[in-house]
Amino acid sequence: MSGKLFLVGMGPGSLQHMTYAARKAIEQSQIVIGYRAYINLLEDDPAGPSLLEGKEVIRKEITEESERARLALEKAGEGNIVSLISGGDVGIYGMAGLVYEILAEQVWRGDHGVRSGYQVPDIEVLPGITAAQAAASLLGAPLMQDFACISLSDLLTPWEQIAARLQAAAQADFVLCLYNPRSRQRTWQIQEAQRILLAHRSPETPVGLVTHAYRRGQQVTVTTLGEMTQHPIDMSTIILIGNRTTFILEGRLITRRGNAGSR
Amino acid sequence: MSGKLFLVGMGPGSLQHMTYAARKAIEQSQIVIGYRAYINLLEDDPAGPSLLEGKEVIRKEITEESERARLALEKAGEGNIVSLISGGDVGIYGMAGLVYEILAEQVWRGDHGVRSGYQVPDIEVLPGITAAQAAASLLGAPLMQDFACISLSDLLTPWEQIAARLQAAAQADFVLCLYNPRSRQRTWQIQEAQRILLAHRSPETPVGLVTHAYRRGQQVTVTTLGEMTQHPIDMSTIILIGNRTTFILEGRLITRRGNAGSR
Numbered sequence: 001m002s003g004k005l006f007l008v009g010m011g012p013g014s015l016q017h018m019t020y021a022a023r024k025a026i027e028q029s030q031i032v033i034g035y036r037a038y039i040n041l042l043e044d045d046p047a048g049p050s051l052l053e054g055k056e057v058i059r060k061e062i063t064e065e066s067e068r069a070r071l072a073l074e075k076a077g078e079g080n081i082v083s084l085i086s087g088g089d090v091g092i093y094g095m096a097g098l099v100y101e102i103l104a105e106q107v108w109r110g111d112h113g114v115r116s117g118y119q120v121p122d123i124e125v126l127p128g129i130t131a132a133q134a135a136a137s138l139l140g141a142p143l144m145q146d147f148a149c150i151s152l153s154d155l156l157t158p159w160e161q162i163a164a165r166l167q168a169a170a171q172a173d174f175v176l177c178l179y180n181p182r183s184r185q186r187t188w189q190i191q192e193a194q195r196i197l198l199a200h201r202s203p204e205t206p207v208g209l210v211t212h213a214y215r216r217g218q219q220v221t222v223t224t225l226g227e228m229t230q231h232p233i234d235m236s237t238i239i240l241i242g243n244r245t246t247f248i249l250e251g252r253l254i255t256r257r258g259n260a261g262s263r
Numbered sequence: 264m265s266g267k268l269f270l271v272g273m274g275p276g277s278l279q280h281m282t283y284a285a286r287k288a289i290e291q292s293q294i295v296i297g298y299r300a301y302i303n304l305l306e307d308d309p310a311g312p313s314l315l316e317g318k319e320v321i322r323k324e325i326t327e328e329s330e331r332a333r334l335a336l337e338k339a340g341e342g343n344i345v346s347l348i349s350g351g352d353v354g355i356y357g358m359a360g361l362v363y364e365i366l367a368e369q370v371w372r373g374d375h376g377v378r379s380g381y382q383v384p385d386i387e388v389l390p391g392i393t394a395a396q397a398a399a400s401l402l403g404a405p406l407m408q409d410f411a412c413i414s415l416s417d418l419l420t421p422w423e424q425i426a427a428r429l430q431a432a433a434q435a436d437f438v439l440c441l442y443n444p445r446s447r448q449r450t451w452q453i454q455e456a457q458r459i460l461l462a463h464r465s466p467e468t469p470v471g472l473v474t475h476a477y478r479r480g481q482q483v484t485v486t487t488l489g490e491m492t493q494h495p496i497d498m499s500t501i502i503l504i505g506n507r508t509t510f511i512l513e514g515r516l517i518t519r520r521g522n523a524g525s526r
Contacts, residue, residue, distance in 0.1 A: 016282070016283050016284045016287075017390070018283060019274065019392060020278060020279050020281060023283075024279075089396055091396065091399045091407070092399075093408075093520075096403070096404035096407070097407030097520050098520060100403055100517040101519060101520065103512070104510070104512045125399075125400035127392045127396040130396070133354065136390070137388035137390040138388075140363055141354050141359035141360040141362075143352075143354050144359070144360030146412060146413045146414060146425075147355075148409065148410070148411040148412075148432070149409060150409045151408075155521070156522070157409075158522060161522050162409075164435050165409050165435040167435075168431040168434055168435035168437075169411070169437075172432070173427075173428070174431075174432075247367070249370065252363060254360060254364065256364060257360050257364065257419055258419025258420050259419070259420040
């Protein structure tokens, strides 16, 4: 019997901003697999422990992304109902792509459905509130016009490609969401991004920094493109950079709905 | 006493993909205001009618966006708890920006807080699953790399600006989400967008079309950039266009997590 694999986006980090469909998927599952910190967030939630009660819960470290994906495919392929959970939206810089990449390799190698007792599981993706949305909602209404999401992590993407995207987005006046702006190892990328953006956009451009959105230690800072790197930024920070129509009103970042006035 | 205004993103159109926080906001409200079709979707939901029970429900037509925003500010400013609901994410091409724009005008004119009995209400934004996420989850995992959302509606933004954004995003190999691709009045924009994109991307580029995501009449089509305009596209359609690393596996659209292999 083939199993079921739910790829679940849990949102910014509590049950509050999870969807009903995502919660129902976890409720239905026999096995729940996830990065340790996210499983912990679920358990810390007042309604979380009962959600996980009676299930096999598998916690893995942040570096074990491929192991989580492989294990989820394997357990579901053996006939189990499995939820693989991911912070934010599982389909936006999340685990969904990795699961499908591994599945694709197995299909291409011809070794899916051949091992005895293993069948490709039915896969269902449950979207969740991604970090850019969580940050935007805390800042006001910065994403009212065309926007681009760019990850500054050059682990899997060469920096030249990231730089080209920053430049293109700045030039065409997109609102920008920067994911993974800085980590302990990656420190120069945010400075370099700022330099690229300042070539096309005023240093007065409104910028919002949100760290730990909707979690303990949440911090919301409204600043400018010229000054943003003087504030604390780490791997839990999302940076939203306004376009030419974005303005600040009583500490909120607001982008006009249209561009007609700034022609 | 100043009231409270919740700006609520209800997701693709049922309670299933709404967040707990969004639902709780509506539950707490005395007055619920929204576009008629979305209020109807809520009522059609098995759990929806009880959610709205005992509340003042104000339905407005699709053209009455400003009226909805003004009314919500007014009712909340008079001391009520009000939810203004919006499909998808209220902060992404939704009602949040309009509410803040109107508030800004009032502040600049100096006529907020001066009318007797009126105070600027406390405003809280509740994010929701936006159409691009709903579509992506039904297609597989197309949004695993940097992506840009572009609305093809030139009602508030001049077409030259939209065309420049399409070109910049295509050139820098963003995955693309096209909102408002076609309406009864606007028919040539999607053809023109296709022409611009084909100048930078192969006609074989995988494309997903999703109409009425998670609603009655849902349609999911996997096609290519060269052929996408031969399929039905209307104002309920979201178009996701892959980048150079996107591939199709058993009817799913998958974007590789990184670009390293395609350098």
